Amino acid sequence: MKNNLFNILKKEIREVFRDKKSLAMMLIIPIFIPLLVIGMSALFESQMNKDVEEYNKIGFAYQMTDEEKSIADQMNIDAVIESEEELVKKYDNGEIDLYVTKDENKYIINSDGSDNSSYSTALVESYFNVYKEYLQQTYLTENNIDANKVLDIITVEENVIEQDNFFADYIKNYAFLFIIMAITVSATYPATDTTAGERERGTLETLLTFPIKSKDIIIGKFLGVTMSSVVTGIISLVLAIISLAFTQNMFTIYEGVDIMYSPISIIFAVLVIIAYSFFISGLCIAIASTSKTFKEAQSALTPLTFISLFPGMIAFMIGVTTTPILSIVPFLNFTLIFTDINNGNINILNILLMIISTIIYISVVLVYIIKQYKSEKVLFAK
Numbered sequence: 041m042k043n044n045l046f047n048i049l050k051k052e053i054r055e056v057f058r059d060k061k062s063l064a065m066m067l068i069i070p071i072f073i074p075l076l077v078i079g080m081s082a083l084f085e086s087q088m089n090k091d092v093e094e095y096n097k098i099g100f101a102y103q104m105t106d107e108e109k110s111i112a113d114q115m116n117i118d119a120v121i122e123s124e125e126e127l128v129k130k131y132d133n134g135e136i137d138l139y140v141t142k143d144e145n146k147y148i149i150n151s152d153g154s155d156n157s158s159y160s161t162a163l164v165e166s167y168f169n170v171y172k173e174y175l176q177q178t179y180l181t182e183n184n185i186d187a188n189k190v191l192d193i194i195t196v197e198e199n200v201i202e203q204d205n206f207f208a209d210y211i212k213n214y215a216f217l218f219i220i221m222a223i224t225v226s227a228t229y230p231a232t233d234t235t236a237g238e239r240e241r242g243t244l245e246t247l248l249t250f251p252i253k254s255k256d257i258i259i260g261k262f263l264g265v266t267m268s269s270v271v272t273g274i275i276s277l278v279l280a281i282i283s284l285a286f287t288q289n290m291f292t293i294y295e296g297v298d299i300m301y302s303p304i305s306i307i308f309a310v311l312v313i314i315a316y317s318f319f320i321s322g323l324c325i326a327i328a329s330t331s332k333t334f335k336e337a338q339s340a341l342t343p344l345t346f347i348s349l350f351p352g353m354i355a356f357m358i359g360v361t362t363t364p365i366l367s368i369v370p371f372l373n374f375t376l377i378f379t380d381i382n383n384g385n386i387n388i389l390n391i392l393l394m395i396i397s398t399i400i401y402i403s404v405v406l407v408y409i410i411k412q413y414k415s416e417k418v419l420f421a422k
Contacts, residue, residue: 053264055234065229066268069222070276074283077215081287081294084207088293092116095159099127099139111170117163140164208299209382212284216378217352219276219313224320224348226272227265228341231324234261236337258325258409266321273313281306301382308381308391315398316374320348322405329412347371355379362390368397 098117101124112119120127120136127139131150137160138151149164151157173191180187281301288294301309324341331337352375360366362376367390377394380387 053267055230055264061229065226066272067275069225070219070272070279073215073218073222073276073279074286076218077211077280077283078287078290080211080214081207081291084211085291085293090159092163093118095137095157096163097136098160098164099130099136101127101139102142107174108171111174112167115163115167115170117167138164207293208284211287212280212299212301212382213356213379214353215280215284216309216382217349217356217375219273219280220316220352220374221345221349222276223269223273223313223317224324224345227269227317227321227324228328228338228344230265230268231321232328232331232334232337232341234265235325235328236331237334239332255410258406262322262325262406262409265325266317269317269321270314273317274310277306277309277313302384304386305381305384308386309378311391312374312378312381312394315395318402319370319374319398320344322402322409326405326409326412329409351375362387364390364393367391367393370397370401373397 093116096116096118097120098112099120099122101122104112104119104121109119120130120139122130124139124141127136130136131139138149138157141148141150147168149161151161176191177187180190284299284301288299324344327340327344328337331340348371351372354360355372355376356379360376362373362380366376367373373390373394377387377390380390
């Protein structure tokens with residue numbers, strides 16, 4: 041039995057490394073991980089270091105005092121003073137970034153809420169804070185009150201403790217989401233080729249004529265696809281680590297922050313990758329084995345790519361945290377646990393629940409596939 045299983049595994053691995061498409065899926069797709077890390081880092085860098093001249097054209101629909109003009113000039117605000125009607129036209133034409141109207145002592149900042157206007161809004165809010173402080177100081181001075189004693193009645197200092205950078209956490213989590221997707225894509229092609237592909241070529245029927253149990257055939261194919269997926273996942277993780285090291289020295293948004301994975305995080309990340317590779321490989325083989333043609337199997341497996349990505353993406357965006365119940369939910373558990381690992385929160389119970397549930401899912405899937413292969417009606421249906 042062991043020899044038969046080993047021979048099937050050797051055959052599957054040999055075919056994976058001989059097939060150019062399988063190699064492309066396994067080795068080329070991980071290249072997108074560094075592109076993601078570097079691209080997102082460059083995006084955050086450009087947003088953080090945006091030149092003030094890109095969002096400092098502010099319209100004022102009222103006459104500004106000399107003090108207001110002086111404060112605006114000190115804050116690099118390019119003030120455009122015109123009527124509200126003219127400012128609306130200029131705003132619609134993109135000549136100004138936003139405009140401010142005044143109703144007695146009430147100032148209204150008018151914008152469309154776009155990304156660029158958010159920078160302009162923050163700039164104008166800072167301007168009004170400075171102007172408000174100036175008015176307060178003037179009022180207190182005119183009434184013979186020490187402005188410093190009133191305005192500085194409390195002192196606030198910021199103590200930045202050492203912690204992971206927001207950008208690093210965001211990019212590392214999304215990098216793992218794409219590692220999951222890369223593993224899924226890597227598993228779909230060999231799983232399709234070794235089941236529906238062999239059936240379509242007629243080689244599967246020949247294989248079944250050999251004195252080999254269906255269980256050995258299925259487990260051999262399953263392990264072959266799993267090994268391909270694990271290789272993809274490990275390569276993707278290595279490239280992610282290399283690209284993080286590269287971006288740390290390249291972009292100023294990471295200055296003073298260690299964004300690299302710790303050794304224990306890498307170990308548990310590899311564990312999650314291996315567990316997911318086993319899970320998705322079994323699932324891909326189960327789906328592809330019920331398909332009559334290679335093309336049909338590809339169509340059936342396409343939704344898996346999205347299913348593997350979106351639950352984790354949505355959970356990350358809305359801040360879902362890992363619980364024992366969520367640790368056994370397929371697809372979602374792998375992403376949530378890795379997010380915990382990424383944040384330094386290693387919960388052994390949740391990891392064990394993920395591993396145990398994965399083993400159960402794989403066992404159920406393998407039993408299902410073996411039954412499929414024992415049924416000649418299913419196997420040779422046209």
